Amino acid sequence: MMRVAVIGAGIAGVTAAHALASQGHHVTVYERRSSVAAEASFAQLGLVAPSLTGPGPFDGAPPLTERGGRWGLRPEAHLRPGWDTAAWRWLWQARQAVAPSRRAAAHKSLGELARYGQQHLRKVVVGHKLDYERAEGHLVLLSRSSQLSEAQQSLLELKARGIEARVLDPTACRVIEPALPLNANIAGGLYLPNDEVGNCRQFAHLLKEVAERMGVEFRFSTEVIEVMPGERPSLRSITLQSTTAFMSSRHVAAAREAARDAREAYDAVLLCAGVQAAPLLQQLGLRLPLLPVYGYSITASLRDLDRGPRAAVTDAQHGVSIARLGQRVRVAGGIEIGTAAHEHHEARLRPLYQALDRWFPGSAQKNHAQAWKGATPALPDGMPVLGQSDAPGVWLNLGHGTQGWALSCGAARLLADRIAGREPDLPLAAFELRRLR
Structure with missing residues (x-):
């Protein structure tokens, strides 16, 4: 049983938290907005195709x-x-x-992940009777x-x-x-x-309630400002005063100073923050063309x-x-x-x-x-990046593009297996960070 931090509560983060909790892990989700699915997942079409x-x-x-x-x-x-x-x-x-010549292999891997994701989406819906x-x-x-x-x-x-x-x-x-x-x-x-x-945002809210009953802790209006990799990765976060008009730079600087020594350690950190992941990736020295x-x-x-x-x-x-x-x-x-x-x-x-x-x-x-x-x-090839990053203890679940909901449940299950050291149902080699080098 592991302690896992999930950064981001869009559809990728919520499904990841649920998949991890389903395997018995203690999960904490950090989200800078005041609710789930408040940014890229808010009013997307909702096509699972x-x-x-x-x-x-x-x-x-x-x-x-x-x-x-x-x-x-x-x-x-x-x-x-x-x-x-x-x-x-x-x-x-x-x-x-x-x-x-390049797209054929990508299409094959992406199609397998999408079908796997839809299968697990339907299992989640039926298993929890989500309406x-x-x-x-x-x-x-x-x-x-x-x-x-x-x-x-x-x-x-x-x-x-x-x-x-x-x-x-x-x-x-x-x-x-x-x-x-x-x-x-x-x-x-x-x-x-x-x-x-379907209504992706509505689904995310329902799955959040399921995850909370499974013990997942959601910390809303909380922004992660630093991730420190290692065998036991840790992070620092600040609490935002508002989720619509964020704090001024002066208040952010003060909050960062107050959070200087406030570290929380985990066994793994999973980054699901979409475009908001950019500053954290930069801190970790990860050059990701997102x-x-x-x-x-x-x-x-x-x-x-x-x-x-x-x-x-x-x-x-x-x-x-x-x-x-x-x-x-x-x-x-x-x-x-x-x-x-x-x-x-x-x-x-x-x-x-x-x-x-x-x-x-x-x-x-x-x-x-x-x-x-x-x-x-x-990402330029239209594929997500899933798997362990070059920073020890930090995992990536990013770049789902327009197929975010179709891929999310499948990606969440595969990553949960990999984080726990189990062999996933589908190989992740086509989606790992090394393909972008």
Whole structure:
């Protein structure tokens, strides 16, 4: 039985804490916000789609694509790297990663992890009887006839990986999603019945309650300011006065001084803090090309439940997904690199409203929609980094990107096994830090 500190209470941190506690460990979670899932997991689409981790035109790839020997930006990507050399370096590395020779192996490993993660997500849901907003099924809508041939190729690749999929004509698409308008330009669709969508934040809160009953301690409004590696790693933390407007630099300096000698020792420290992990990684001397890739979402109440989607729908041409969350609808899309977290660009929201009007016109109360911009910390190859770091006693669970929820339960279980010295169900070599050297 070990004492483990988990830094970060997003979906990766909460699932990791639960997996560790399930194996009998004493777990303490440190989170700078006042609740779980308050940053990158707050208003994400909530699509759990192992199908999107494989090759093909509909995969959840980084912002760069390569087809026919040419590479370029995905249509929904918006780059403003400016003079940030780290962002330019990341983009160059991402360009190398999209080459088919490199991406094939990554897709295979990522697909295995996503399927494993979905299996464990369902075990957690059934085992703890978690009741949250969710629906099954994912329809990728195709607007051009040329996309049908791509869908047929993807169908073969998906079936080779054991993923159930069907190519549908427009009539069959409307059977799956009856609210699609008759005048919509639909050439066909790719249907993935085992994909699912749900309220990630709601799930995280429910799992937190389960974890607390198992003995996990959550320390909210608490920021870890230093991790000291070793056989018995330790850390220092400060308590924040506010989780929305953080303390001034003068108060932070005073709190750091007060925390100088306040060390807490553990048997292992697991870093799940997303983009907020950067200063701790820098302190530890770990050069990790982790970049915040921002996406947008809008969430609105449905005027009429029958006029909205039944589950998840993706507009393949515009890179926008629409999902049903109980009595609400959530629309997500867009890729931004090089912008600040507080900079909201209305131009990125317009395609989301247009997609909602195109596929489910008049279904939502758009005047009261909640707009959100969130960072999905990503590595250039689109893979997470999981496993032990070069700093003794410090473990990494970072860089899940847009597939965070799909991967989280699987990554949590594999890491819990490795931290305890057990052989995990899947090899972690493809996700370890050494691949980035």
